[in-house]
Amino acid sequence: MRTIVxxxxxxxxxxxxxxVCLQVCPSAVFIMYFTDEDFHNPKEWKVEAMFTSLCSHCNLCVKKCPKNAISITVK
Structure with missing residues (x-):
């Protein structure tokens, strides 16, 4: 079984x-990092689902994301 976040x-x-995804995920699937040399530029921050193998499919991130930006698929 493979999880795609x-x-x-x-x-x-x-x-x-x-x-929110970082706060509610009990499995710590998400990380946040800056993508440019200037880490003071807020437009350059990014959240990524780095540890998808740890995902428990609880869907808390999907339910709590205020922008409805997260989806989880299990294949």
Whole structure:
């Protein structure tokens, strides 16, 4: 069984202000990092589902994301 956690980055536009997925995930699947050398530029922060093998399929991130930017698929 393979878990795919997708983040719609057109909806997840300010993860450094939100971070709900990081807070509610009991399995610590998500990480946040900056993608540019200037880490003070908030538009350059990104959330990624790095540890999908740890996902317990509880769907808390999907339910709590205020932008509806997360989906989980199990194949």
């Amino acid at each position: 997708e983040i719609d980055y057109s909806k997840c536009t300010s993860p450094e202000e939100c971070g």
